[in-house]
Amino acid sequence: MTSDGMHSDRGEWSSKLGFILAAAGSAIGLGNIWRFPYVTGQNGGAAFLILYLVCVLLLGLPLMVAELTIGRFSRRNPVGAFEAIKQGSWWKIVGYLGVLTGVCILSYYTVMAGYTIGYIVKTLVGNDTTFESFTSNAWLSLPLFLLFSVLTVLVVHGGVKNGIERWAKILMPVLLFLLVVLIIRSVTLEGAGRGLSFYFKPDFSKVTGKTLLAALGQAFFSLSLGMGAMITYGSYLSKKDNLVTSGCFVALFDTMIAVMAGLVIFPALFAMNMNPAEGPGLVFQVLPRIFPQLPGGNIVGAAFFLLLAIAALTSTISLLEVATAYLVDEKHWLRRKAVWIVAAVSFGLGLPSALSQGIVPALGDLPLPGGGSFLGFMDWLFANVMLAAGAILISIFFGWVWKMKSAAEEIRQGYPNVGKLLTAFDIMLRFVCPALILVVLIYLFISIG
Ligand code: TRP
Numbered sequence: 168m169t170s171d172g173m174h175s176d177r178g179e180w181s182s183k184l185g186f187i188l189a190a191a192g193s194a195i196g197l198g199n200i201w202r203f204p205y206v207t208g209q210n211g212g213a214a215f216l217i218l219y220l221v222c223v224l225l226l227g228l229p230l231m232v233a234e235l236t237i238g239r240f241s242r243r244n245p246v247g248a249f250e251a252i253k254q255g256s257w258w259k260i261v262g263y264l265g266v267l268t269g270v271c272i273l274s275y276y277t278v279m280a281g282y283t284i285g286y287i288v289k290t291l292v293g294n295d296t297t298f299e300s301f302t303s304n305a306w307l308s309l310p311l312f313l314l315f316s317v318l319t320v321l322v323v324h325g326g327v328k329n330g331i332e333r334w335a336k337i338l339m340p341v342l343l344f345l346l347v348v349l350i351i352r353s354v355t356l357e358g359a360g361r362g363l364s365f366y367f368k369p370d371f372s373k374v375t376g377k378t379l380l381a382a383l384g385q386a387f388f389s390l391s392l393g394m395g396a397m398i399t400y401g402s403y404l405s406k407k408d409n410l411v412t413s414g415c416f417v418a419l420f421d422t423m424i425a426v427m428a429g430l431v432i433f434p435a436l437f438a439m440n441m442n443p444a445e446g447p448g449l450v451f452q453v454l455p456r457i458f459p460q461l462p463g464g465n466i467v468g469a470a471f472f473l474l475l476a477i478a479a480l481t482s483t484i485s486l487l488e489v490a491t492a493y494l495v496d497e498k499h500w501l502r503r504k505a506v507w508i509v510a511a512v513s514f515g516l517g518l519p520s521a522l523s524q525g526i527v528p529a530l531g532d533l534p535l536p537g538g539g540s541f542l543g544f545m546d547w548l549f550a551n552v553m554l555a556a557g558a559i560l561i562s563i564f565f566g567w568v569w570k571m572k573s574a575a576e577e578i579r580q581g582y583p584n585v586g587k588l589l590t591a592f593d594i595m596l597r598f599v600c601p602a603l604i605l606v607v608l609i610y611l612f613i614s615i616g
Pocket of ligand 1: 193194195196197198199272387388389390391392393394396482483485486554
Protein backbone atom coordinates (compact mmCIF):
# COMPACT_ATOMS: atom_id res chain seq x y z
CA MET A 168 0.00 0.00 0.00
CA THR A 169 1.36 3.39 -0.90
CA SER A 170 1.65 6.28 1.45
CA ASP A 171 -1.53 7.89 0.17
CA GLY A 172 -3.55 4.72 0.43
CA MET A 173 -4.51 3.11 3.67
CA HIS A 174 -1.91 4.93 5.70
CA SER A 175 -3.12 8.42 4.90
CA ASP A 176 -4.68 8.74 8.35
CA ARG A 177 -1.39 8.11 10.14
CA GLY A 178 -0.89 11.72 11.03
CA GLU A 179 1.82 14.15 10.05
CA TRP A 180 3.70 16.92 11.81
CA SER A 181 1.92 20.20 11.22
CA SER A 182 5.13 22.03 10.37
CA LYS A 183 8.83 21.52 10.01
CA LEU A 184 9.37 23.34 13.31
CA GLY A 185 6.94 20.99 15.01
CA PHE A 186 8.91 18.03 13.75
CA ILE A 187 12.24 19.49 14.75
CA LEU A 188 11.02 20.21 18.27
CA ALA A 189 9.52 16.75 18.64
CA ALA A 190 12.60 14.99 17.28
CA ALA A 191 14.91 17.20 19.31
CA GLY A 192 12.67 16.43 22.28
CA SER A 193 13.25 12.73 21.69
CA ALA A 194 16.98 13.19 21.40
CA ILE A 195 17.29 15.54 24.36
CA GLY A 196 16.71 13.69 27.58
CA LEU A 197 18.34 12.12 30.59
CA GLY A 198 21.05 11.18 28.10
CA ASN A 199 22.09 14.81 27.76
CA ILE A 200 21.57 16.18 31.22
CA TRP A 201 22.21 13.21 33.47
CA ARG A 202 24.36 10.83 31.41
CA PHE A 203 26.50 13.19 29.34
CA PRO A 204 28.01 15.17 32.25
CA TYR A 205 28.87 12.10 34.28
CA VAL A 206 30.39 10.26 31.32
CA THR A 207 32.35 13.39 30.40
CA GLY A 208 33.48 13.72 34.00
CA GLN A 209 34.64 10.11 34.11
CA ASN A 210 36.48 10.41 30.82
CA GLY A 211 38.56 13.42 31.62
CA GLY A 212 36.51 16.36 30.39
CA ALA A 213 37.50 18.36 27.33
CA ALA A 214 39.19 15.59 25.33
CA PHE A 215 36.05 13.47 25.66
CA LEU A 216 33.93 16.41 24.62
CA ILE A 217 35.91 16.75 21.39
CA LEU A 218 35.69 13.02 20.58
CA TYR A 219 31.97 13.15 21.27
CA LEU A 220 31.52 16.05 18.87
CA VAL A 221 33.48 14.17 16.20
CA CYS A 222 31.26 11.07 16.66
CA VAL A 223 28.11 13.13 16.36
CA LEU A 224 29.31 14.81 13.20
CA LEU A 225 30.84 11.82 11.41
CA LEU A 226 28.56 8.96 12.50
CA GLY A 227 25.50 10.38 14.21
CA LEU A 228 24.55 12.83 11.51
CA PRO A 229 24.67 10.40 8.53
CA LEU A 230 22.77 7.80 10.54
CA MET A 231 20.19 10.37 11.57
CA VAL A 232 19.59 11.32 7.93
CA ALA A 233 19.49 7.62 6.98
CA GLU A 234 16.82 6.84 9.59
CA LEU A 235 14.72 9.86 8.69
CA THR A 236 14.92 8.97 5.00
CA ILE A 237 13.91 5.35 5.55
CA GLY A 238 10.99 6.58 7.65
CA ARG A 239 9.70 9.22 5.31
CA PHE A 240 10.08 7.03 2.22
CA SER A 241 8.12 4.17 3.74
CA ARG A 242 5.80 6.20 5.97
CA ARG A 243 5.84 3.34 8.43
CA ASN A 244 7.07 2.18 11.79
CA PRO A 245 10.49 0.43 11.69
CA VAL A 246 9.08 -3.06 11.00
CA GLY A 247 6.87 -1.84 8.16
CA ALA A 248 9.65 0.37 6.83
CA PHE A 249 12.14 -2.43 6.25
CA GLU A 250 9.36 -4.54 4.77
CA ALA A 251 8.30 -1.72 2.43
CA ILE A 252 11.82 -1.25 1.10
CA LYS A 253 12.90 -4.90 0.93
CA GLN A 254 9.76 -7.04 0.74
CA GLY A 255 9.88 -10.53 2.12
CA SER A 256 13.42 -10.21 3.43
CA TRP A 257 14.70 -10.85 6.93
CA TRP A 258 15.54 -7.14 7.29
CA LYS A 259 12.28 -6.52 9.09
CA ILE A 260 13.80 -8.39 12.02
CA VAL A 261 15.87 -5.23 12.52
CA GLY A 262 12.57 -3.41 12.89
CA TYR A 263 11.32 -5.93 15.46
CA LEU A 264 14.57 -5.57 17.39
CA GLY A 265 14.03 -1.82 17.35
CA VAL A 266 10.50 -2.13 18.73
CA LEU A 267 11.75 -4.48 21.45
CA THR A 268 14.70 -2.23 22.29
CA GLY A 269 12.39 0.76 22.55
CA VAL A 270 10.08 -0.95 25.02
CA CYS A 271 13.02 -2.19 27.08
CA ILE A 272 14.81 1.18 27.19
CA LEU A 273 11.48 2.78 28.09
CA SER A 274 11.12 0.39 31.03
CA TYR A 275 14.18 1.51 33.01
CA TYR A 276 14.39 5.01 31.57
CA THR A 277 10.98 5.71 33.11
CA VAL A 278 12.25 4.53 36.50
CA MET A 279 15.04 7.14 36.35
CA ALA A 280 12.59 9.71 35.02
CA GLY A 281 10.34 9.07 38.03
CA TYR A 282 13.23 10.00 40.34
CA THR A 283 13.46 13.40 38.67
CA ILE A 284 9.88 14.17 39.68
CA GLY A 285 10.61 13.10 43.23
CA TYR A 286 13.66 15.34 43.24
CA ILE A 287 11.64 18.39 42.20
CA VAL A 288 9.66 18.13 45.44
CA LYS A 289 12.57 16.88 47.53
CA THR A 290 14.72 19.85 46.52
CA LEU A 291 11.93 22.36 46.89
CA VAL A 292 11.17 21.36 50.48
CA GLY A 293 14.86 21.06 51.30
CA ASN A 294 14.74 17.40 52.28
CA ASP A 295 18.32 16.12 52.32
CA THR A 296 18.08 12.32 52.40
CA THR A 297 20.68 10.61 50.23
CA PHE A 298 20.08 9.31 46.73
CA GLU A 299 20.33 5.71 47.97
CA SER A 300 17.76 6.12 50.69
CA PHE A 301 15.49 7.88 48.20
CA THR A 302 15.65 5.12 45.57
CA SER A 303 15.41 2.35 48.15
CA ASN A 304 12.09 3.70 49.39
CA ALA A 305 9.48 1.62 47.56
CA TRP A 306 6.72 4.02 48.58
CA LEU A 307 8.44 6.78 46.67
CA SER A 308 10.06 5.15 43.67
CA LEU A 309 7.22 2.86 42.61
CA PRO A 310 4.43 5.48 42.62
CA LEU A 311 6.77 7.93 40.84
CA PHE A 312 7.54 5.29 38.23
CA LEU A 313 3.82 4.73 37.75
CA LEU A 314 3.15 8.46 37.57
CA PHE A 315 5.77 9.00 34.89
CA SER A 316 4.45 6.05 32.88
CA VAL A 317 0.95 7.52 32.95
CA LEU A 318 2.20 10.99 31.94
CA THR A 319 3.92 9.45 28.93
CA VAL A 320 0.78 7.56 27.94
CA LEU A 321 -1.37 10.66 28.16
CA VAL A 322 0.83 12.57 25.72
CA VAL A 323 1.31 9.76 23.19
CA HIS A 324 -2.40 9.06 23.42
CA GLY A 325 -3.07 12.44 21.81
CA GLY A 326 -1.30 11.32 18.65
CA VAL A 327 1.31 12.97 16.52
CA LYS A 328 0.02 16.51 16.12
CA ASN A 329 -2.11 17.09 19.19
CA GLY A 330 -0.05 15.03 21.57
CA ILE A 331 3.63 14.78 20.81
CA GLU A 332 4.07 17.94 18.73
CA ARG A 333 1.94 20.20 20.89
CA TRP A 334 3.73 19.25 24.09
CA ALA A 335 7.18 19.41 22.52
CA LYS A 336 6.47 22.96 21.34
CA ILE A 337 5.70 24.04 24.90
CA LEU A 338 8.27 21.95 26.75
CA MET A 339 11.38 22.47 24.64
CA PRO A 340 11.53 26.28 24.90
CA VAL A 341 10.95 26.07 28.67
CA LEU A 342 13.86 23.69 28.91
CA LEU A 343 16.15 25.98 26.94
CA PHE A 344 15.21 28.95 29.10
CA LEU A 345 15.85 27.10 32.37
CA LEU A 346 19.23 25.91 31.15
CA VAL A 347 20.32 29.43 30.28
CA VAL A 348 19.35 30.66 33.75
CA LEU A 349 21.26 27.83 35.42
CA ILE A 350 24.36 28.37 33.28
CA ILE A 351 24.46 32.03 34.24
CA ARG A 352 24.21 31.05 37.90
CA SER A 353 26.86 28.35 37.60
CA VAL A 354 29.55 30.20 35.65
CA THR A 355 29.34 33.24 37.93
CA LEU A 356 30.15 31.19 41.04
CA GLU A 357 33.52 31.81 42.58
CA GLY A 358 35.97 29.17 41.40
CA ALA A 359 33.92 28.31 38.31
CA GLY A 360 36.96 28.92 36.10
CA ARG A 361 38.60 25.60 36.98
CA GLY A 362 35.44 23.82 35.89
CA LEU A 363 35.50 25.67 32.59
CA SER A 364 39.08 24.69 31.90
CA PHE A 365 38.37 21.04 32.82
CA TYR A 366 35.53 21.14 30.32
CA PHE A 367 37.18 23.10 27.50
CA LYS A 368 40.97 22.61 27.75
CA PRO A 369 41.68 19.16 26.34
CA ASP A 370 44.34 16.89 27.75
CA PHE A 371 44.78 14.30 25.01
CA SER A 372 47.13 12.20 27.07
CA LYS A 373 44.03 10.93 28.86
CA VAL A 374 42.40 9.57 25.69
CA THR A 375 42.27 5.78 25.40
CA GLY A 376 40.25 3.33 23.32
CA LYS A 377 37.71 3.33 26.09
CA THR A 378 37.21 7.07 25.76
CA LEU A 379 36.36 6.70 22.08
CA LEU A 380 33.92 3.90 22.78
CA ALA A 381 32.20 5.85 25.50
CA ALA A 382 31.91 8.80 23.11
CA LEU A 383 30.38 6.67 20.37
CA GLY A 384 27.86 4.99 22.66
CA GLN A 385 26.87 8.31 24.15
CA ALA A 386 26.37 9.76 20.65
CA PHE A 387 23.89 7.04 19.58
CA PHE A 388 21.99 7.08 22.83
CA SER A 389 21.78 10.83 22.94
CA LEU A 390 20.65 11.22 19.34
CA SER A 391 18.01 8.45 19.78
CA LEU A 392 19.62 6.42 16.99
CA GLY A 393 19.90 2.71 16.38
CA MET A 394 16.36 1.49 17.12
CA GLY A 395 14.13 3.21 14.64
CA ALA A 396 12.87 6.10 16.76
CA MET A 397 14.00 8.46 14.00
CA ILE A 398 12.54 6.14 11.35
CA THR A 399 9.22 6.51 13.12
CA TYR A 400 9.49 10.28 13.56
CA GLY A 401 10.66 10.63 9.94
CA SER A 402 7.58 8.74 8.82
CA TYR A 403 5.42 11.66 9.93
CA LEU A 404 7.44 14.18 7.89
CA SER A 405 5.94 15.76 4.83
CA LYS A 406 7.52 15.13 1.43
CA LYS A 407 8.15 18.87 1.19
CA ASP A 408 10.51 18.89 4.15
CA ASN A 409 14.25 18.87 3.83
CA LEU A 410 15.52 15.70 5.52
CA VAL A 411 19.15 16.79 5.65
CA THR A 412 18.66 20.20 7.22
CA SER A 413 16.01 18.81 9.62
CA GLY A 414 18.42 16.08 10.73
CA CYS A 415 21.19 18.66 11.17
CA PHE A 416 18.98 20.87 13.31
CA VAL A 417 18.04 17.97 15.57
CA ALA A 418 21.65 16.86 15.99
CA LEU A 419 22.71 20.45 16.59
CA PHE A 420 20.03 21.07 19.25
CA ASP A 421 20.82 17.82 20.98
CA THR A 422 24.52 18.54 21.07
CA MET A 423 23.94 22.10 22.19
CA ILE A 424 21.81 20.97 25.15
CA ALA A 425 24.40 18.40 26.21
CA VAL A 426 27.16 21.00 26.05
CA MET A 427 24.96 23.41 28.02
CA ALA A 428 24.26 20.77 30.67
CA GLY A 429 28.02 20.43 31.09
CA LEU A 430 28.21 24.18 31.48
CA VAL A 431 25.74 24.01 34.35
CA ILE A 432 27.43 21.14 36.09
CA PHE A 433 31.22 21.48 35.78
CA PRO A 434 31.66 25.09 36.93
CA ALA A 435 29.40 24.38 39.93
CA LEU A 436 31.21 21.14 40.71
CA PHE A 437 34.62 22.75 40.71
CA ALA A 438 33.37 25.75 42.62
CA MET A 439 32.33 23.31 45.36
CA ASN A 440 35.58 21.34 45.14
CA MET A 441 33.87 18.13 44.18
CA ASN A 442 35.01 15.20 42.09
CA PRO A 443 33.85 15.24 38.44
CA ALA A 444 34.37 11.48 38.11
CA GLU A 445 31.64 10.74 40.67
CA GLY A 446 29.80 8.45 38.19
CA PRO A 447 26.09 7.88 37.48
CA GLY A 448 25.04 9.53 40.73
CA LEU A 449 26.60 12.84 39.69
CA VAL A 450 23.40 14.75 39.05
CA PHE A 451 21.36 13.21 41.85
CA GLN A 452 24.03 13.05 44.52
CA VAL A 453 26.27 16.00 43.90
CA LEU A 454 23.97 18.74 42.65
CA PRO A 455 21.57 18.65 45.60
CA ARG A 456 24.60 19.37 47.79
CA ILE A 457 25.46 22.32 45.63
CA PHE A 458 22.05 23.96 45.44
CA PRO A 459 21.68 24.80 49.17
CA GLN A 460 24.88 26.81 48.89
CA LEU A 461 23.39 29.05 46.23
CA PRO A 462 21.09 31.95 46.95
CA GLY A 463 17.56 30.73 46.27
CA GLY A 464 19.06 27.27 46.10
CA ASN A 465 15.83 25.35 46.63
CA ILE A 466 14.13 27.09 43.75
CA VAL A 467 17.11 26.77 41.42
CA GLY A 468 17.42 23.12 42.36
CA ALA A 469 13.75 22.39 41.87
CA ALA A 470 13.92 24.18 38.51
CA PHE A 471 16.83 21.99 37.50
CA PHE A 472 14.96 18.77 38.26
CA LEU A 473 11.86 20.12 36.58
CA LEU A 474 14.01 20.63 33.52
CA LEU A 475 15.32 17.09 33.77
CA ALA A 476 11.77 15.73 34.07
CA ILE A 477 10.65 17.71 31.02
CA ALA A 478 13.58 16.47 28.97
CA ALA A 479 12.88 12.90 30.07
CA LEU A 480 9.20 13.15 29.17
CA THR A 481 9.82 14.22 25.57
CA SER A 482 12.14 11.20 25.31
CA THR A 483 9.87 8.59 26.88
CA ILE A 484 7.22 9.81 24.46
CA SER A 485 9.38 8.77 21.51
CA LEU A 486 10.30 5.46 23.07
CA LEU A 487 6.62 4.63 23.53
CA GLU A 488 5.71 5.92 20.06
CA VAL A 489 7.82 3.33 18.19
CA ALA A 490 5.97 0.27 19.49
CA THR A 491 2.68 2.15 19.29
CA ALA A 492 3.23 3.02 15.61
CA TYR A 493 4.06 -0.62 14.94
CA LEU A 494 0.82 -1.86 16.48
CA VAL A 495 -1.28 0.86 14.82
CA ASP A 496 0.25 0.46 11.33
CA GLU A 497 0.79 -3.27 11.16
CA LYS A 498 -1.80 -4.74 13.51
CA HIS A 499 -4.42 -2.03 12.98
CA TRP A 500 -4.94 -1.56 16.70
CA LEU A 501 -6.63 1.57 17.93
CA ARG A 502 -4.01 4.07 19.05
CA ARG A 503 -5.58 4.25 22.50
CA LYS A 504 -5.38 0.51 23.02
CA ALA A 505 -1.82 0.24 21.68
CA VAL A 506 -0.52 3.02 23.93
CA TRP A 507 -1.94 1.59 27.15
CA ILE A 508 -0.90 -1.98 26.44
CA VAL A 509 2.67 -1.11 25.45
CA ALA A 510 3.01 1.10 28.51
CA ALA A 511 1.68 -1.68 30.75
CA VAL A 512 4.17 -4.18 29.33
CA SER A 513 6.98 -1.70 29.74
CA PHE A 514 5.90 -0.96 33.31
CA GLY A 515 5.98 -4.66 34.13
CA LEU A 516 9.43 -4.98 32.57
CA GLY A 517 10.59 -1.93 34.51
CA LEU A 518 9.57 -3.26 37.93
CA PRO A 519 12.75 -5.30 38.47
CA SER A 520 14.77 -2.22 37.49
CA ALA A 521 12.87 -0.06 39.96
CA LEU A 522 13.29 -2.69 42.68
CA SER A 523 17.00 -3.10 41.93
CA GLN A 524 17.89 0.32 43.35
CA GLY A 525 17.92 -0.74 46.98
CA ILE A 526 14.44 -2.17 47.48
CA VAL A 527 15.26 -5.81 46.70
CA PRO A 528 18.98 -6.17 47.46
CA ALA A 529 19.34 -9.34 45.37
CA LEU A 530 18.37 -7.41 42.22
CA GLY A 531 21.03 -4.83 42.93
CA ASP A 532 23.87 -7.30 43.12
CA LEU A 533 23.73 -9.55 40.09
CA PRO A 534 26.69 -11.22 38.37
CA LEU A 535 25.92 -9.30 35.17
CA PRO A 536 27.64 -6.57 33.17
CA GLY A 537 26.50 -2.99 33.68
CA GLY A 538 27.55 -2.43 37.28
CA GLY A 539 25.58 -5.22 38.97
CA SER A 540 22.08 -3.81 39.32
CA PHE A 541 19.25 -5.01 37.12
CA LEU A 542 18.77 -1.45 35.88
CA GLY A 543 22.45 -1.17 35.02
CA PHE A 544 22.25 -4.44 33.12
CA MET A 545 19.23 -3.30 31.11
CA ASP A 546 21.06 -0.09 30.23
CA TRP A 547 24.15 -2.03 29.23
CA LEU A 548 22.24 -4.57 27.15
CA PHE A 549 19.82 -2.24 25.39
CA ALA A 550 21.50 1.15 25.29
CA ASN A 551 24.98 -0.18 24.55
CA VAL A 552 24.71 -3.53 22.80
CA MET A 553 21.34 -3.29 21.07
CA LEU A 554 21.68 0.32 19.89
CA ALA A 555 25.14 -0.35 18.49
CA ALA A 556 23.85 -3.52 16.80
CA GLY A 557 20.86 -1.59 15.45
CA ALA A 558 23.06 1.23 14.21
CA ILE A 559 25.38 -1.11 12.35
CA LEU A 560 22.47 -2.95 10.74
CA ILE A 561 20.68 0.24 9.75
CA SER A 562 23.81 1.71 8.16
CA ILE A 563 24.48 -1.54 6.27
CA PHE A 564 20.86 -1.69 5.14
CA PHE A 565 20.94 1.89 3.94
CA GLY A 566 24.38 1.79 2.34
CA TRP A 567 24.48 -1.69 0.83
CA VAL A 568 20.90 -2.92 0.45
CA TRP A 569 18.66 0.05 -0.26
CA LYS A 570 21.67 2.03 -1.57
CA MET A 571 22.20 5.74 -1.77
CA LYS A 572 21.07 5.81 -5.41
CA SER A 573 17.48 4.96 -4.47
CA ALA A 574 17.56 6.85 -1.19
CA ALA A 575 18.80 9.96 -2.98
CA GLU A 576 15.49 10.24 -4.83
CA GLU A 577 13.71 10.49 -1.50
CA ILE A 578 16.22 12.96 -0.09
CA ARG A 579 16.03 15.20 -3.18
CA GLN A 580 12.31 15.69 -2.57
CA GLY A 581 12.55 18.69 -0.32
CA TYR A 582 16.26 19.21 -1.06
CA PRO A 583 16.90 19.20 -4.83
CA ASN A 584 20.43 20.63 -4.56
CA VAL A 585 21.83 18.32 -1.95
CA GLY A 586 24.80 17.49 -4.22
CA LYS A 587 28.12 16.22 -2.86
CA LEU A 588 26.86 15.87 0.70
CA LEU A 589 25.23 12.59 -0.27
CA THR A 590 28.55 11.14 -1.38
CA ALA A 591 30.01 11.95 2.01
CA PHE A 592 27.04 10.37 3.83
CA ASP A 593 27.27 7.35 1.55
CA ILE A 594 30.91 6.71 2.42
CA MET A 595 30.21 7.11 6.12
CA LEU A 596 27.26 4.75 6.05
CA ARG A 597 28.89 2.08 3.91
CA PHE A 598 32.33 1.95 5.44
CA VAL A 599 33.04 4.14 8.44
CA CYS A 600 29.92 3.48 10.55
CA PRO A 601 29.95 -0.32 10.20
CA ALA A 602 33.70 -0.58 10.79
CA LEU A 603 33.77 1.67 13.83
CA ILE A 604 30.69 0.19 15.43
CA LEU A 605 32.06 -3.30 14.89
CA VAL A 606 35.11 -2.30 16.88
CA VAL A 607 32.81 -1.02 19.64
CA LEU A 608 30.82 -4.24 19.73
CA ILE A 609 33.91 -6.42 19.81
CA TYR A 610 35.29 -4.28 22.60
CA LEU A 611 32.01 -4.56 24.51
CA PHE A 612 32.14 -8.32 24.41
CA ILE A 613 35.78 -8.49 25.33
CA SER A 614 35.11 -6.23 28.27
CA ILE A 615 32.43 -8.59 29.63
CA GLY A 616 35.17 -11.12 30.27
N1 TRP B 1 17.96 10.26 23.41
C1 TRP B 1 17.30 10.19 24.66
C2 TRP B 1 18.21 10.77 25.72
O1 TRP B 1 19.24 11.30 25.40
C3 TRP B 1 16.86 8.80 25.02
C4 TRP B 1 16.08 8.19 23.93
C5 TRP B 1 14.83 8.50 23.53
C6 TRP B 1 16.52 7.19 23.07
N2 TRP B 1 14.46 7.75 22.46
C7 TRP B 1 15.47 6.96 22.16
C8 TRP B 1 17.69 6.50 22.99
C9 TRP B 1 15.64 6.02 21.16
C10 TRP B 1 17.84 5.57 21.99
C11 TRP B 1 16.83 5.34 21.08
O2 TRP B 1 17.92 10.70 26.87
